[in-house]
Amino acid sequence: MNTNLNISNSEYDDLISKKAQKSPILKNIFFAFVIGGIICMIGQFINDTLQHYGISKEHAACFTSISLIFLGAFLTSINLYSRLGKVAGAGSTIPITGFSNSIVAPAIEFKSEGYVLGIGANMFKIAGPVLVYGITSTVILGFIYYIFHYMI
Amino acid sequence: METFLTYGSVFLTGGIICTIGQILIDKTKLSPARILTLFVTLGVILTFLGIYEPIVEFGKCGATVPICGFGYSLFKGTVKAITENGFIGVFTGGVTATAGGIAAAIVFGFLASLFAKPTIK
Numbered sequence: 001m002n003t004n005l006n007i008s009n010s011e012y013d014d015l016i017s018k019k020a021q022k023s024p025i026l027k028n029i030f031f032a033f034v035i036g037g038i039i040c041m042i043g044q045f046i047n048d049t050l051q052h053y054g055i056s057k058e059h060a061a062c063f064t065s066i067s068l069i070f071l072g073a074f075l076t077s078i079n080l081y082s083r084l085g086k087v088a089g090a091g092s093t094i095p096i097t098g099f100s101n102s103i104v105a106p107a108i109e110f111k112s113e114g115y116v117l118g119i120g121a122n123m124f125k126i127a128g129p130v131l132v133y134g135i136t137s138t139v140i141l142g143f144i145y146y147i148f149h150y151m152i
Numbered sequence: 153m154e155t156f157l158t159y160g161s162v163f164l165t166g167g168i169i170c171t172i173g174q175i176l177i178d179k180t181k182l183s184p185a186r187i188l189t190l191f192v193t194l195g196v197i198l199t200f201l202g203i204y205e206p207i208v209e210f211g212k213c214g215a216t217v218p219i220c221g222f223g224y225s226l227f228k229g230t231v232k233a234i235t236e237n238g239f240i241g242v243f244t245g246g247v248t249a250t251a252g253g254i255a256a257a258i259v260f261g262f263l264a265s266l267f268a269k270p271t272i273k
Contacts, residue, residue, distance in 0.1 A: 044214070
């Protein structure tokens with residue numbers, strides 16, 4: 001093995017991409033599709049059940065999110081969600097359970113650094129950017145919406 | 153039969169959204185954090201353009217459970233608050249509509265971290 005690699009950055013990138021193991025894309029897509037679909041169906045089932053018992057459409061939607069967030073947090077805390085993630089990929093990241101996982105996982109991981117600077121500060125490591133960009137884009141587009149509908 | 157069709161469209165819509173995410177991860181090396189951020193922002197923009205509402209009508213939870221549904225709720229809440237309260241709704245609407253989810257995520261996250269033990273990877 002030649003350890004004295006005297007090559008440029010781009011050559012190195014080419015070398016790495018050749019050596020890197022190709023992930024089986026079709027298999028990944030299949031599991032992402034199926035597991036993502038199943039999580040959404042669980043959400044629909046919770047939503048339908050709540051509405052069946054007379055809870056209004058809006059509240060049922062809110063409770064569905066809360067239930068799925070609870071489910072994501074619970075499965076993360078018993079270390080099952082990361083195992084699901086290895087198979088499902090984006091199928092477990094994209095649903096709201098994955099958002100919950102992105103909050104709980106760093107909270108557990110950084111627990112040893114303390115309750116305030118460990119759990120408190122690291123909880124929003126991934127979810128923070130989601131909220132920053134989500135809320136910023138909403139306010140900007142909401143402003144445009146307001147101008148178009150009420151000013152012009 | 154109707155239930156079967158509903159759950160079929162939920163499965164299809166949710167599956168397709170996750171598939172788009174998976175293709176992005178495999179093809180572009182975007183990290184999951186970036187994918188989540190991208191999808192929320194896309195959800196907001198598509199709702200603003202009026203494209204996401206028909207998707208929600210067809211896919212129901214298949215469109216609202218994926219994280220772009222979070223963006224959908226954010227913008228939908230903004231529109232509702234603007235209609236009800238005027239200009240202040242631009243700032244209050246989005247977070248009001250998603251407050252339940254955000255509070256739940258914080259509380260369950262905190263409680264889970266109290267009880268769970270970190271695992272060695």
